[in-house]
Amino acid sequence: MLCYKGWLETRFKLLFTLGFVCLNLSMMHSYSSNIKTSVLLFMVTLMSQMMVMLACGMLAGAGINTQPTFQAAKGLHGSTLFTLSLPVSRLRLLTVRACIGWLESVGFSAAFCCAMWFASPLLRAKVAPFDLFKYALTLIVCSSAIYLLSVLLATFLDEIWRIWGTMIAAVALGWLSVHTYLPASFDFVRAIGKNSPLYTHTMPWSAMAFSLALSAAFFYAALKIAQAREY
Amino acid sequence: MTDLIIETNQLCKSFKDKPALCGLDLKVPAGSIFGFLGRNGAGKTTTIKTLMGLLHADSGSASVFATPVADADRSVEIRRRIGFVTEDKELYPYMTVEQIIRFTRPFFPTWRDELAQRYMELFELPPKRKIPDLSKGMRSKLMLLLAISHQAELLVLDEPTDGLDPAATEDVLRELVAIAAASGTTIFFSSHQLVEVERIADHIGIIHRGKLVATGSLDDMKAQYQRLNVVLADSVSPPAHWPEGVESVRQEGRVLSILASHNVDAIVEQARAIPGSTVERFPVTLTEIFLEHTRSN
Numbered sequence: 001m002l003c004y005k006g007w008l009e010t011r012f013k014l015l016f017t018l019g020f021v022c023l024n025l026s027m028m029h030s031y032s033s034n035i036k037t038s039v040l041l042f043m044v045t046l047m048s049q050m051m052v053m054l055a056c057g058m059l060a061g062a063g064i065n066t067q068p069t070f071q072a073a074k075g076l077h078g079s080t081l082f083t084l085s086l087p088v089s090r091l092r093l094l095t096v097r098a099c100i101g102w103l104e105s106v107g108f109s110a111a112f113c114c115a116m117w118f119a120s121p122l123l124r125a126k127v128a129p130f131d132l133f134k135y136a137l138t139l140i141v142c143s144s145a146i147y148l149l150s151v152l153l154a155t156f157l158d159e160i161w162r163i164w165g166t167m168i169a170a171v172a173l174g175w176l177s178v179h180t181y182l183p184a185s186f187d188f189v190r191a192i193g194k195n196s197p198l199y200t201h202t203m204p205w206s207a208m209a210f211s212l213a214l215s216a217a218f219f220y221a222a223l224k225i226a227q228a229r230e231y
Numbered sequence: 232m233t234d235l236i237i238e239t240n241q242l243c244k245s246f247k248d249k250p251a252l253c254g255l256d257l258k259v260p261a262g263s264i265f266g267f268l269g270r271n272g273a274g275k276t277t278t279i280k281t282l283m284g285l286l287h288a289d290s291g292s293a294s295v296f297a298t299p300v301a302d303a304d305r306s307v308e309i310r311r312r313i314g315f316v317t318e319d320k321e322l323y324p325y326m327t328v329e330q331i332i333r334f335t336r337p338f339f340p341t342w343r344d345e346l347a348q349r350y351m352e353l354f355e356l357p358p359k360r361k362i363p364d365l366s367k368g369m370r371s372k373l374m375l376l377l378a379i380s381h382q383a384e385l386l387v388l389d390e391p392t393d394g395l396d397p398a399a400t401e402d403v404l405r406e407l408v409a410i411a412a413a414s415g416t417t418i419f420f421s422s423h424q425l426v427e428v429e430r431i432a433d434h435i436g437i438i439h440r441g442k443l444v445a446t447g448s449l450d451d452m453k454a455q456y457q458r459l460n461v462v463l464a465d466s467v468s469p470p471a472h473w474p475e476g477v478e479s480v481r482q483e484g485r486v487l488s489i490l491a492s493h494n495v496d497a498i499v500e501q502a503r504a505i506p507g508s509t510v511e512r513f514p515v516t517l518t519e520i521f522l523e524h525t526r527s528n
Contacts, residue, residue, distance in 0.1 A: 001337045008325045066323065079321045082374075084285055086338050087311035089303065227303065231285045 002063065002093065006100030009066055013058040014104050021051055021112055025119040037126045044116060044123065045193045048109075048135075049174070052143040052192070055108045057166035060150030062226055063097025064090065065158070080231050090226045098151045098219065105147055109139045127198060134197035138204060142188040145211040146170050148218035155225040186210045234261040235297075236385055236417045237282060242291035244277055244441075251277040253441040254291065259419050259434070264411050266432030266449075267421040270525050274441040275421040276318050279389050283315060295385065311339065314378030318389040320370040322362045328373060329358040332380075339381030347380040353402060367394030375403060379410060386410070388420035392427060400424075404431050429517040437524045444524040445492075449517070456515045457495050461487040464507025474498050478523050490515065490523050 024047055035043070065080050083093065113136040116123055123132075150166040157165055176182060177189040184195055185206035195204050237259035244252040252274045259265045269275045280286040281293055284306040293300045295309045322331055328351075336342045351358065354372035356365075365373065371394050378386055386407070392400045408431050410416050422428050428435070429449070436446040445452065463469060463485045473480065476494030480487060491498050495512070502510045 001334050005323065005334060008323070008330075078319075079323045081280075081285065081317040081319065082315075082322055085283055085310060085313070085315040085317065086335070087307050088338065089307050228287075230287060231280070 002088065002096040003100055005066075006061070006063065006097045009061060009097075010059050010101060010104055014108070017051075017055050017058050017108060018111075020054060021108075021115065024051065025115050028116065028120055035122070037122075040120075040122055040126060041198050044120075044127075045196055045198060048112065048116075048139055049189070049192055051112055052105070052109055052139055053146055053167065053170040055105045056143055056147040056150050057163045057170070059101040059104050059108075060147055060154055060162070060166065061097045061101055061159075062151055062154035062222060063093040064226060064229075064231075065154070084231060091223060094151075094155075094223055094226050098148070098222075101151070102144065102147055105143065106140050109143065110136055113139070128201075131197050131201055134201075134203055135192075138197055138208060139192050141208040142192045142204075142211045145188060145214040145218065146173070148215040148222070152218045152222040152225070155222045155229065188214075235259060236261045236263075237265075237293075237295050237419060238297075239278070239281075239293040240291055242278070242281065242293050243289045244274075244281060244286060245289055250441050252281070252288075255438070255441065255443055257436060257443055258446070259417065259436075261417055262411070262415045263434040264407070264418045264432045265420070265434045265436065266428035267419060267436050267438065268423075268425070268428060268521055269421070269438035273438045273525070275438060276389055277441075278438065279318075279387055279419075279421065282387065283310070283313070312384045314381065314383030314386045316371070316374045316378050316386075316388040316391050318393075320367060320374055320394070322370065322373065324361070324363045327359055327361050328356050328365070331362065331373065331377065332358075335377045336380075341383075342381040344380075346382070347376060350376040350380060350406075353406070354399070368396060368399055371395055372399065372403070375406075379406075382414065382416075384416060386416055386418045386420070388418065390422055391420055392422065392424060400427065407431060425516075425518045425521055435517070437521055439525045445520065452520060453514060453517075455493050455495075456520050457491050458513040458515050458519065459487075459489040459491060459495075459499060459502060460511045460513065461489065461502045461505070462509045463487060463505060467505060467507060470501065470505065474501055490519065 028043065028047065064083055066078065066083065113132055117132055146166065149169055150162060153162040153165045173189050177187050184190065187195070188207040188211040191204035191207035197203060235258050237257060239255050239257040242252050242255040255274070255278060257278065267275055277286060281288055282295055282300055284300050284303070287301065296312060298305050298309055300306050300309060326334065332347055354376060356369065356373055356376065362370065371391065375391060392403055395403060404427060407418055411418050432449055434447065435449050435452060437444050469482065469487050474494055474497045476491050476498055478490045478492050480489050489498065499510055499512065502508060
């Protein structure tokens, strides 16, 4: 039933994100015929990064504070107290909600890569399907750190601030990746950009592993905050 | 010795150095309907939230069903046996009435569909309506339905009749008494409506500035507390000191109004010893007891 709650909480956000994707794909379809491969790959990776970050920001949640402040009566907690009165541990509330959002963002990433493939004849001509598959996998794993960061923010920030916080963190990571030297094995943003399988034809395993380790750390921190927090 | 469903010992909780509970010793007997009274900000909701594991006490202990609420794992089991109505009556805005019922049911193995159906009809809840479209009174009723349809052993109700019209209040109070009578469910509820509390509660706790200032069975309290009106003779001053048990003394002209919490006979004796005085004894209402204990000074 917590899955059902998670789905009801995210379905319109998922729809909104998919709508955004359709808009981008239609633009990609109309412009892709006249561009070079390098520009095409740059467009694909940039758009993927943006779309996945948007999805992470929109779909993440901690399962406890489920309403934006403006929907709750002033000074009160919305439905939070009802949620916490259920005979369910905060670990389960957090895990189920985080998993629902993560599965949706995984589905989103996979669907986005497929949609790009079908929307762009040039992409089909220039990129091997297996490279795109590897890219989708990299996208899913490397974006999980951003997703779990958003889950962490959801344990103590209101929804609006959480989305903004995630976006700002994602932009900051992108800036760091471009303007500072980060070792490739840690740079999971570059792993879905210039170092992605679309360019290198190999999986960025170390960056993916680092992203997973960071995700685990964010989840652990989110859990500790959720368990300690008072409502 | 009576079994206690809720017990707190020297429970303390502060918010940014502002004390909300200061050594609260609360004991709620099994099977009782316990009215928890206090002024705004007295610590009622803080107590309830601590019992539900939503707040962590700074010191002292609290247990429900003889299980410490501070133990996060065991507090899940506690909550399985509790029906809770929150102060704000907020539920998920993206669900309808029937969706929230369907959502809540699987969490409680003791849930009974026929009970939920019965309360749906009794409270006239529209199953297809979205929760934000319900009035506060309707939301109160829906929360009550969710709290009582799983046959909880303990109902913790924070202002359960807040927002209800008189007819709905009547329905809810009657139902609460029926539940307590039929299944021995303990009901712990906070309220500002002293008339309601007096009508259904058999035990009372009055909290003031984070401390329990009076508690016991309502009948015992009413039997113990008495108001004495002492009419003094002309030019006779009242005594400066009264025996133990005098809670307050007010004088209007020649009439002394004394509220006694115990030791009434000794107080009457002293009043009668004042030359030329006459003494009358009156029963007191819960409102008088409440006001006496919760005056600012």
